[in-house]
Amino acid sequence: MSTAPPSEAEALARAAGGDAEAFETLVSPHLPMLYNSILRILGEPADAQDALQEALLAIHRDLPRFEGRSAFSSWAYRICINNALMLRRSRVRRREDAVEDLMSQEGDDGRPRETGAFLPWSTEAEAPAELERAELRAKMMAVLNRMSDAQRAVFILRDLEDWTYEDIAERLGVTQAVVRQRLHRARLFLQERMRPFVLGRPR
Amino acid sequence: MNVPFLPTCGEVHEHLTEYLDGAMPLRRRLAYRIHLLLCHACSELARALRALPGFAKRVLAPPPAPAPPEAQRALQETLRILKAKPKD
Numbered sequence: 001m002s003t004a005p006p007s008e009a010e011a012l013a014r015a016a017g018g019d020a021e022a023f024e025t026l027v028s029p030h031l032p033m034l035y036n037s038i039l040r041i042l043g044e045p046a047d048a049q050d051a052l053q054e055a056l057l058a059i060h061r062d063l064p065r066f067e068g069r070s071a072f073s074s075w076a077y078r079i080c081i082n083n084a085l086m087l088r089r090s091r092v093r094r095r096e097d098a099v100e101d102l103m104s105q106e107g108d109d110g111r112p113r114e115t116g117a118f119l120p121w122s123t124e125a126e127a128p129a130e131l132e133r134a135e136l137r138a139k140m141m142a143v144l145n146r147m148s149d150a151q152r153a154v155f156i157l158r159d160l161e162d163w164t165y166e167d168i169a170e171r172l173g174v175t176q177a178v179v180r181q182r183l184h185r186a187r188l189f190l191q192e193r194m195r196p197f198v199l200g201r202p203r
Numbered sequence: 204m205n206v207p208f209l210p211t212c213g214e215v216h217e218h219l220t221e222y223l224d225g226a227m228p229l230r231r232r233l234a235y236r237i238h239l240l241l242c243h244a245c246s247e248l249a250r251a252l253r254a255l256p257g258f259a260k261r262v263l264a265p266p267p268a269p270a271p272p273e274a275q276r277a278l279q280e281t282l283r284i285l286k287a288k289p290k291d
Contacts, residue, residue, distance in 0.1 A: 020285040027278065028270075035274035040263055049273035056281040133262065140262050159256035160263060184220035190259070191251050198251045198258050 008072060016063040023060055030073045034080045041084040041156055043141045048084075055083040081161065082171075085153060136197060143193045147186055154179055155186035209238045215245045219252055 014022035027034070038055070039048040059076050066075055144152055153172065157163040158179070165176040172179070191198055210218075210231075215238055221227055222235045239246045270278075 018285075020282050023285065024278065024282055031270040031274045031278060035271060035277070036264075045271070045273045049277045052274055052277035053280050056277060057284065060281070060285060136262050140259065155259075159259055180220055180224065180226065184218075187220060187252050187255050188216075191248070191255055194258075195251070197262075198254050 012063070012066070012068075012072060015060070016066070023063075026072065027056060027059065027076065030076060033073065034076060037077060037161065038080050038084040040160055041081070041088055043145075047087060051084045051087045052080065054087070055080040058083060081157070089149060140190070140194060143190055147189055151182045151186035151189065154182040155190070158183050159187070209234050209241075212238075212242060212245055215239070215242070216248065219245075219249055223249065223252060 008026065011022045011026040015026045034055070035048060035052050038051045039045065042048050042051060055076075058079050062079070066072065144155070147155070150172075154168060157168045157171070158165070163171075165179050168179045169176045215222075215235060218227075218235075222232060225232070227235065239249055
């Protein structure tokens, strides 16, 4: 007899008992959301794939402890974000040298730019009217990569993922005042470097 | 800008997120508000900081798509590991 696909609750119970097919049924509807959340943090599809796989294994491992106080998707999302942040911490440093190479080391006059000088694309005169979104995205990722880990984490969680200050403070083990201060620094850092685009209308 | 009883531009620059979050006590919030009404540079910065989260979300949002191949591969690899692993 053919049976209807199991409900999320059924799939949860069976997956927690070790049923791999039920686990697939459980996570498949949320896969794009989970993957995209991770990709936003890591920036690279290959890294996101690794992080998602680790997160899925963690979700499976912790399923018996899932108490259903939040939606499964929210709970799984948290695990994915945690995994992505951990992976980012270990991997992003390796890329910073490469990112540095993209930054011009000299000003237009041939003298070295000051530390913290605006990136070449942030000057009004050089801002192309029609920057491709992908290009803009790559630039923003490069700026994000230049932030400190502490500031980047807060910016991503608050401004991209809409976590509350309270949740961020708890997750990072700092006070809400520190979260706000880091967020402010991160916003200023980003705003200074993306200034011509922030109030414009990127495509 | 430097007016008695009002925060300086430097102070506004330093605490703007706190102001925008509505996290300041009333008197201080009012002083910041007056500063922003009078100071073009600071009000532009406030406008930019308000716009930044939405801007960043738009720019960084991955193009909408059904589960990308990387996500499918992660799931398939996870299922392979789960099936290969003896149950606890």
